[in-house]
Amino acid sequence: MTLVTVQDIIETGRQSSLTGTVLAEWAEKGTPKQREYLHGMLTAEHKSRQQSRRQRLLSAARLPALKSLSGFDYSNVKFPQDYGRDALTSLEFINQAEDLVLYGDVGTGKTHLASALVAAACRQGIPARFFTASSLVMQLRRAKDEGRLDRELASIAKNQLLAIDEFGYLPIDTEGARLLFQVIADGYEKRSLIITTNHEFSRWGTVFGDDNMAAAVIDRIVHHGRLLQFRGESYRVKHALMK
Template sequence: MADSASDARLRACGRAVMLSNHAMGDVAGDHSDAEKGAISRMPGAELAFRDSNRRRRLPERANFPVPRTFEGYDWSAVRLPPRLSREDVTTCAFVRKARSLVLFGPVGTGRTHMLVAMGTVARSMGMRARHFTTTEPVTLLSEAKRDGTARKLMRSPEGTDLILVDEFGYVPVDRDGARLLFQVIDASYERRSLAITTNVDLSRWGAVLTDDQMAAAIIDRVAHHGQLVVFEGESYRLRHALMRSS
């Protein structure tokens, strides 16, 4: 005999919380439609609770330096490439296509603000985002080597939808740090999105990484499915500095 609508609903709810059809079939056979309706609401409530907890934990795991959104964002210094619209950025549409962005320009022109705002949007949509500065991998790697968790660190991007790399080029990266950055980017290639802020032209990344071959390999992967967002003009902080009025 075919399942009733209440049986089908009950089985679907069971699958959502990873209960077998066999277990839910036993329940369906022993209860009325009204009872099955009440039972099916329990997995729904559990799923809503899990989703709420997951969304609450996302900001902590994202490691954002400060909260940022696109509300009131000043786009006057931003030059987008032809195939990337403002909506693509503000809705994180590029993340769903596993594309990457390089946010290039001088300090104080809104690159990090955009980076974190994109992460905030991704998080609000249930995506997983992770932010770190370029110097963090070096510290993390040295700690991981000491406590024997280096292999786990190399796998850390797995399960992430958007990796946000901030301040690339501010300080040189040693070979171990460059290797870790390459492995993160290589593991992400065509699987997840990267967004990188930098004040260094791509042609000079070899000097930052102290390894031209490593830089070429990183650029090759970032550029293949990536787009360049250029930031121009004077630093926002300098334009609004209190020191200027004194």
């Protein structure tokens, strides 16, 4: 009888994609203790794959810093009357393909909350990406210049949640505005969008350089979206070394 080594098992496992039929057959052959051992091995394998997937998603999200919802200070946040903290952190808005606009003063936690929501989604196995508005526009423009815009848009569309940070902080030219509009319009009722901005809706026309385009974006976001308002002193100013 040939002795089966640990390495033999590892190599065979890497080559195998287990089916229900094979699992049922071998489980029936086994003793209760053997079935318990097999169940434990499969459970450990599943957990390992889930953890690897979460790590891949977090890496692919391109977060500026890894943030958590735990301990986030909501004192600067004003929620809509029909929506609160528990509903937000449940991430149910992603399942419903709803949008969030985080609007308000600089340094009050908008980017932190957007980053934390993206990270939380990844930890639940939900594909998500984080962009600044300017980096997204540059990425799309580069893809268009290289003749691969459709592939870039398809790659972005694989995410169930997109966060666009610092919307309106830097000017966007006409081509960039159209590319940004395409991403937002393509995601309507298909995936969730988080936008952080210090511009009220009435000023979005200046960001896009086109009032009609801005109105079309706002119309889509308002339909399935909620506005969270941030008010208060900048965290960075409050804790600055330079006074």
